[in-house]
Amino acid sequence: xxxxxxxxxxxxRKTRSEFSHSKIARDLGTAIVTGRSEPGAILPGEVExxxxxxxxxxxxxxxxxxxxxxxxxxxxxxxxxxxLPREHWHLLDPVVLQWMFDAAPxxxxxxxxxxLRMIVEPAAAELAARKKTGRHLASMGHALEExxxxxxxxxxxxxxxxxxxAAILEASDNELLVNLxxxxxxxxxxxxxxxxxxxxxxxxxxxxxxALFDAIAQGDGEAAREAAMSLIGIAERETEAALQDEV
Amino acid sequence: xxxxxxxxxxxxRKTRSEFSHSKIARDLGTAIVTGRSEPGAILPGEVExxxxxxxxxxxxxxxxxxxxxxxxxxxxxxxxxxxLPREHWHLLDPVVLQWMFDAAPxxxxxxxxxxLRMIVEPAAAELAARKKTGRHLASMGHALEExxxxxxxxxxxxxxxxxxxAAILEASDNELLVNLxxxxxxxxxxxxxxxxxxxxxxxxxxxxxxALFDAIAQGDGEAAREAAMSLIGIAERETEAALQDEV
DNA sequence: ACTGTATATTTGTCCGACAATACAATGTTA
DNA sequence: TAACATTGTATTGTCGGACAAATATACAGT
Numbered sequence: 001x002x003x004x005x006x007x008x009x010x011x012x013r014k015t016r017s018e019f020s021h022s023k024i025a026r027d028l029g030t031a032i033v034t035g036r037s038e039p040g041a042i043l044p045g046e047v048e049x050x051x052x053x054x055x056x057x058x059x060x061x062x063x064x065x066x067x068x069x070x071x072x073x074x075x076x077x078x079x080x081x082x083x084l085p086r087e088h089w090h091l092l093d094p095v096v097l098q099w100m101f102d103a104a105p106x107x108x109x110x111x112x113x114x115x116l117r118m119i120v121e122p123a124a125a126e127l128a129a130r131k132k133t134g135r136h137l138a139s140m141g142h143a144l145e146e147x148x149x150x151x152x153x154x155x156x157x158x159x160x161x162x163x164x165x166a167a168i169l170e171a172s173d174n175e176l177l178v179n180l181x182x183x184x185x186x187x188x189x190x191x192x193x194x195x196x197x198x199x200x201x202x203x204x205x206x207x208x209x210x211a212l213f214d215a216i217a218q219g220d221g222e223a224a225r226e227a228a229m230s231l232i233g234i235a236e237r238e239t240e241a242a243l244q245d246e247v
Numbered sequence: 248x249x250x251x252x253x254x255x256x257x258x259x260r261k262t263r264s265e266f267s268h269s270k271i272a273r274d275l276g277t278a279i280v281t282g283r284s285e286p287g288a289i290l291p292g293e294v295e296x297x298x299x300x301x302x303x304x305x306x307x308x309x310x311x312x313x314x315x316x317x318x319x320x321x322x323x324x325x326x327x328x329x330x331l332p333r334e335h336w337h338l339l340d341p342v343v344l345q346w347m348f349d350a351a352p353x354x355x356x357x358x359x360x361x362x363l364r365m366i367v368e369p370a371a372a373e374l375a376a377r378k379k380t381g382r383h384l385a386s387m388g389h390a391l392e393e394x395x396x397x398x399x400x401x402x403x404x405x406x407x408x409x410x411x412x413a414a415i416l417e418a419s420d421n422e423l424l425v426n427l428x429x430x431x432x433x434x435x436x437x438x439x440x441x442x443x444x445x446x447x448x449x450x451x452x453x454x455x456x457x458a459l460f461d462a463i464a465q466g467d468g469e470a471a472r473e474a475a476m477s478l479i480g481i482a483e484r485e486t487e488a489a490l491q492d493e494v
Numbered sequence: 495a496c497t498g499t500a501t502a503t504t505t506g507t508c509c510g511a512c513a514a515t516a517c518a519a520t521g522t523t524a
Numbered sequence: 525t526a527a528c529a530t531t532g533t534a535t536t537g538t539c540g541g542a543c544a545a546a547t548a549t550a551c552a553g554t
Contacts, residue, residue, distance in 0.1 A: 069316040077505040077546040119370040324515040324536040
């Protein structure tokens with residue numbers, strides 16, 4: 001979605017020039033989720049914001065609409081635009097999640113997120129072990145090979161990692177699980193990939209991935225569940241390390 | 248949120264006059280989630296839609312922005328506005344979920360949703376049993392009393408039901424679980440409340456609620472998990488019945 | 495003290511115009 | 525003929541100004 005991924009291989013990947021309203025939504029959105037704009041506070045008026053950003057009021061309004069749709073703000077005539085309390089935020093919206101992780105999410109939030117992953121993803125793996133088809137196993141196997149060949153230090157290996165987990169979710173045959181885990185997994189993985197300082201690279205948990213694959217291939221739901229939990233545990237430790245490494 | 252709830256008791260609850268862009272977003276959004284606008288199709292141009300709805304292009308654009316934020320559509324110059332394939336939709340967005348259930352969701356979707364609930368909510372109940380505080384138990388107990396007094400056939404009883412489940416989620420001390428389960432539970436419960444034909448009212452699962460409360464109060468995670476699963480099973484059967492009853 | 499009214503401020507909506515984009519068609523050249 | 529460059533064109537993106545609607549605040553009246 002957001003083209004955060006910088007593949008230096010490609011000569012000049014079409015940047016898909018970001019539109020103004022999108023940029024402004026991100027500016028205001030990150031200000032909110034990072035706490036720079038406190039819940040309950042009133043944002044500057046639309047005309048003032050338009051002046052600040054050097055755009056027309058229409059653009060500001062479209063950005064506002066995007067934020068309101070994500071439960072971050074609420075606008076009323078004569079009142080202005082108020083930052084909503086945190087419990088209204090759509091924290092599982094992929095973009096909101098991205099904004100949270102682009103900054104430094106609180107340890108408690110990270111803990112909550114991995115608590116949720118510990119609930120959902122092992123269950124998804126178990127379902128996948130029960131409902132898998134040959135096609136799913138083929139994509140998983142292929143992705144696993146690619147991961148092993150390129151390692152997670154290359155963008156090809158990272159793509160393969162994503163593909164592997166996406167294939168598991170697809171195999172679970174539950175579109176809601178796909179929706180939920182995909183956005184979470186994506187946000188967290190990109191964070192890990194990009195924020196790690198060069199001297200402490202995350203290791204390749206290739207053995208654990210293979211264990212998960214084998215469990216699913218053999219239809220062993222319980223083993224799949226445990227393998228998934230093991231992988232999430234690794235991811236949690238690495239995410240915490242990556243976030244601590246920031247400034 | 249949407250004021251679908253018609254409490255005939257109150258004299259004239261402030262209707263909070265719906266804004267045009269919101270109405271148009273709902274019109275187009277329901278057309279998409281119900282399949283009347285097929286994924287891949289190009290919607291009419293903004294000027295044409297503005298004419299159809301009798302509003303200005305700005306209003307149409309704000310509605311579009313809201314839909315795009317929910318992953319339903321994508322707009323590009325010269326191309327137009329395309330309905331995105333289903334896997335892009337934010338199916339767990341409360342409003343999208345509401346739109347799905349305002350119409351007749353496919354049996355497979357309902358099955359997926361309850362599969363997810365069966366994963367998440369028992370886990371939340373288990374967490375609540377471990378992390379509960381006196382304050383949480385107090386609200387749960389109060390809500391339970393109210394439910395028993397008013398029954399689910401009154402709006403007071405329905406509010407109490409919502410409050411009971413909300414208190415459990417709060418007790419789990421995980422804001423992401425709250426976010427996830429709250430919107431799902433709300434959409435499904437409202438559907439059940441309002442779509443049931445008058446001759447087949449849902450029964451009050453007051454015993455099961457009390458069992459869940461007791462398990463949490465005693466800190467018995469396993470019993471809480473099982474009580475929650477039992478309640479979801481009941482809800483699933485009643486939701487299916489309510490949806491089948493539609494025309 | 496309370497109630498109703500006036501006002502001011504901010505968002506909501508409208509209109510008309512131009513710019514940017516990316517597909518389609520056409521022409522150009524090897 | 526086929527690959528490539530150019531132009532055309534339809535649609536969204538952005539702009540600017542204006543008015544309408546809503547509502548908190550201040551004020552007047554009882």
